[in-house]
Amino acid sequence: xxxxxxxxxxxxxxxxxxxxxxxxxxxxxxxxxxxxxxxxxxxxxxxxxxxxxxxxxxxxxxxxxxxxxxxxxxxxxxxxxxxxxxxxxxxxxxxxxxxxxxxxxxxxxxxxxxxxxxxxxxxxxxxxxxxxxxxxxxxxxxxxxxxxxxx
Amino acid sequence: xxxxxxxxxxxxxxxxxxxxxxxxxxxxxxxxxxxxxxxxxxxxxxxxxxxxxxxxxxxxxxxxxxxxxxxxxxxxxxxxxxxxxxxxxxxxxxxxxxxxxxxxxxxxxxxxxxxxxxxxxxxxxxxxxxxxxxxxxxxxxxxxxxxxxxxxxxxxxxxxxxxxxxxxxxxxxxxxxxxxxxxxxxxxxxxxxxxxxxxxxxxxxxxxxxxxxxxxxxxxxxxxxxxxxxxxxxxxxxxxxxxxxxxxxxxxxxxxxxxxxxxxxxxxxxxxxxxxxxxxxxxxxxxxxxxxxxxxxxxxxxxxxxxxxxxxxxxxxxxxxxxxxxxxxxxxxxxxxxxxxxxxxxxxxxxxxxxxxxxxxxxxxxxxxxxxxxxxxxxxxxxxxxxxxxxxxxxxxxxxxxxxxxxxxxxxxxxxxxxxxxxxxxxxxxxxxxxxxxxxxxxxxxxxxxxx
Numbered sequence: 001x002x003x004x005x006x007x008x009x010x011x012x013x014x015x016x017x018x019x020x021x022x023x024x025x026x027x028x029x030x031x032x033x034x035x036x037x038x039x040x041x042x043x044x045x046x047x048x049x050x051x052x053x054x055x056x057x058x059x060x061x062x063x064x065x066x067x068x069x070x071x072x073x074x075x076x077x078x079x080x081x082x083x084x085x086x087x088x089x090x091x092x093x094x095x096x097x098x099x100x101x102x103x104x105x106x107x108x109x110x111x112x113x114x115x116x117x118x119x120x121x122x123x124x125x126x127x128x129x130x131x132x133x134x135x136x137x138x139x140x141x142x143x144x145x146x147x148x149x150x151x
Numbered sequence: 152x153x154x155x156x157x158x159x160x161x162x163x164x165x166x167x168x169x170x171x172x173x174x175x176x177x178x179x180x181x182x183x184x185x186x187x188x189x190x191x192x193x194x195x196x197x198x199x200x201x202x203x204x205x206x207x208x209x210x211x212x213x214x215x216x217x218x219x220x221x222x223x224x225x226x227x228x229x230x231x232x233x234x235x236x237x238x239x240x241x242x243x244x245x246x247x248x249x250x251x252x253x254x255x256x257x258x259x260x261x262x263x264x265x266x267x268x269x270x271x272x273x274x275x276x277x278x279x280x281x282x283x284x285x286x287x288x289x290x291x292x293x294x295x296x297x298x299x300x301x302x303x304x305x306x307x308x309x310x311x312x313x314x315x316x317x318x319x320x321x322x323x324x325x326x327x328x329x330x331x332x333x334x335x336x337x338x339x340x341x342x343x344x345x346x347x348x349x350x351x352x353x354x355x356x357x358x359x360x361x362x363x364x365x366x367x368x369x370x371x372x373x374x375x376x377x378x379x380x381x382x383x384x385x386x387x388x389x390x391x392x393x394x395x396x397x398x399x400x401x402x403x404x405x406x407x408x409x410x411x412x413x414x415x416x417x418x419x420x421x422x423x424x425x426x427x428x429x430x431x432x433x434x435x436x437x438x439x440x441x442x443x444x445x446x447x448x449x450x451x452x453x454x455x456x457x458x459x460x461x462x463x464x465x466x467x468x469x470x471x472x473x474x475x476x477x478x479x480x481x482x483x484x485x486x487x488x489x490x491x492x493x494x495x496x497x498x499x500x501x502x503x504x505x506x507x508x509x510x511x512x513x514x515x516x517x518x519x520x521x522x523x524x525x526x527x528x529x530x531x532x533x534x535x536x537x538x539x540x541x542x543x544x545x546x547x548x549x550x551x552x553x554x555x556x557x558x559x560x561x562x563x564x565x566x567x568x569x570x571x572x573x574x575x576x577x578x579x580x581x582x583x584x585x586x587x588x589x590x591x592x593x594x595x596x597x598x599x600x601x602x603x
Contacts, residue, residue, distance in 0.1 A: 056596060094203065096497055
C-alpha cells in the first residue's frame with residue numbers, strides 16, 4: 001500500500017499541506033471559494049505541529065492493526081483490505097469519539113459541522129498523489145509504496 | 152415446538168455474537184478458509200452494536216442501521232449464525248455445548264464470548280393495595296421495569312413508551328448506560344429522575360468537578376438527579392410500575408423504570424465447569440482458559456490490566472474486539488498475544504464529549520506524594536482536562552469538553568512513557584506529539600519499518 005512518509009527535518013511549517021487538504025475536502029475544491037464557503041470551518045485532516053524551529057505535518061498513518069478500527073462501536077471505521085486505507089463512513093459514524101480516544105497520533109477530529117462523524121485523512125484515494133504531499137514545497141512529505149505484508 | 156435432539160459438529164464454536172465473538176470468527180476465517188464456524192447467541196437479532204442501543208431508543212438509529220458489520224458478514228465469511236440458541240450447559244469432557252432447544256453442538260475449539268449481564272440490586276416490590284412488600288419478585292417480570300443491555304430490551308422499552316404514552320421515567324444508576332438512557336429519554340420528551348447510589352454521577356471514572364459539569368448539563372436539559380439514594384421499594388399496581396420509594400423515604404411517581412446498576416460477567420455457561428474463574432473467566436495472554444481448547448474473550452473474562460499488573464474485567468468494546476481477535480488467531484493456529492489493556496470510555500452526553508482513560512480518579516484515595524495531578528479547567532468554556540501521573544508515567548486522564556488528540560495520552564499510558572520533562576504542558580489543550588520525548592516521537596512520526 002501507499003504510505004505518507006514524514007521527513008521532520010525538511011518541514012518549514014508553512015502549512016500549505018493543511019490548506020490544500022482543506023480545499024480538497026471542500027465542496028467546490030477551489031481555494032478561494034472553499035474558504036469563503038467554509039461555514040463552519042472546513043477541517044484539515046493533516047495537522048502541522050510546531051514549536052520554535054521544529055515542525056512536522058502528521059496525518060493518519062493508516063495502521064495495519066489500527067486501534068481506531070477495533071475501537072469503533074458503529075462499524076464506521078474500517079480498513080480497506082485492498083488499498084490499506086482506513087476510512088470513516090460518515091453515514092455510519094455516531095460521534096462517540098472512541099477513535100479519538102485511542103489514536104496515538106491524535107489525527108482524528110470531531111467534525112462539528114455534521115454534529116458527528118470523525119474526520120480523518122482518506123489518503124486522497126482518487127488522486128495519484130495525496131494533495132498534502134503534492135503541494136509540499138520542501139518534500140517534507142513523501143509518498144512511498146510499501147509491499148503488501150500478507151496476501 | 153421441535154424437541155428433536157440434534158447433534159451438530161463444528162470445528163469452531165463461539166458462544167456470543169457481539170464484539171469479541173464476531174471479531175474472533177473473523178480472524179479464524181482469515182487463517183482457516185475451510186473450517187466450519189458457528190456462533191450461538193440467545194438473542195434474536197443478528198449483529199448489532201450494544202453501545203448503540205440507546206441511539207436506537209432515542210430514535211437516532213433504526214434497526215437497519217444498528218449493525219457494526221455488514222449484513223452479509225456471515226454469508227461472506229461462511230459463518231453459521233444460530234439465533235435464539237441459548238447455550239445452557241457446557242461439557243468440556245465430551246466437548247459439547249447444549250442449547251436451550253436440546254441440541255448438542257460439538258466443537259474442536261470453543262470460544263466463550265457470552266459477555267455480561269445486568270447487575271440487579273435486591274429491591275423490594277409492593278402492590279399499592281397491600282401493606283407487605285416482597286423481595287422475591289423478579290424485576291424483569293414487572294410491567295414497565297426493564298434492564299437495558301440488549302437490543303431486545305431497547306425494542307421492548309420503545310414499544311412500552313409508545314403503547315402507554317409514557318411521560319415519566321426513572322433510571323436507577325448514573326453510570327454510562329444510565330446516562331445514555333437519560334439522554335435518549337430527554338430527547339423523546341420524557342421527564343426523568345436519575346437515581347444514583349453514590350454521591351455523584353459516573354463515579355467509577357469521574358471526579359467531583361467532571362461529574363458536576365455533566366450533572367449540570369443533564370439538569371439543564373430537564374432531568375432531575377438524585378444522588379446518595381437508591382430505591383427502597385418499587386410500588387406496582389396490576390403488575391405494572393406505579394412509583395418508587397427511595398431510601399430517604401421520598402416517593403416518586405413513574406410508569407417506567409430502567410435498572411442500569413452496572414453489569415457482571417454472565418457466568419451461566421461456565422459456573423458449573425472446571426474453568427478457572429474469579430468473578431470472570433481467568434485467561435492467559437493467548438486468551439486460553441484453564442481448559443485446553445476453550446478460549447474466552449470480552450466482558451466475561453478477566454484479562455491483564457496494564458496499570459495494576461493484575462487480572463481485571465475490562466468490559467469495554469475495544470478490549471473485546473482485540474481479545475476476540477487474539478483468541479481467534481490462536482484458535483486457528485496462528486500465535487498471537489494480548490498484551491493487556493486498561494479501562495477507558497468515550498461518550499458524548501447531551502453534546503458534551505467526555506473521555507476517561509485508565510485510573511482517572513485514583514487520586515481520590517491516594518496520597519498527593521504518590522499521584523500528581525495536572526488540571527486545566529475553564530468553567531466558562533466548560534472544558535476540564537485532568538492528567539494523573541505516578542512515577543513519571545501517566546496513569547489516568549479525564550477530558551471533558553475538549554477531547555481532541557486524547558489518543559496521544561492513550562499511547563503514553565499504553566507504552567508507559569516517561570513524561571517527567573513535560574509536566575507543566577501535559578494537561579494543556581495544545582499538548583501534542585511535538586512535545587513528546589524524541590525517541591517516542593520518532594517511533595510515532597517515522598513509524599516502525601518505514602524508511603526512505
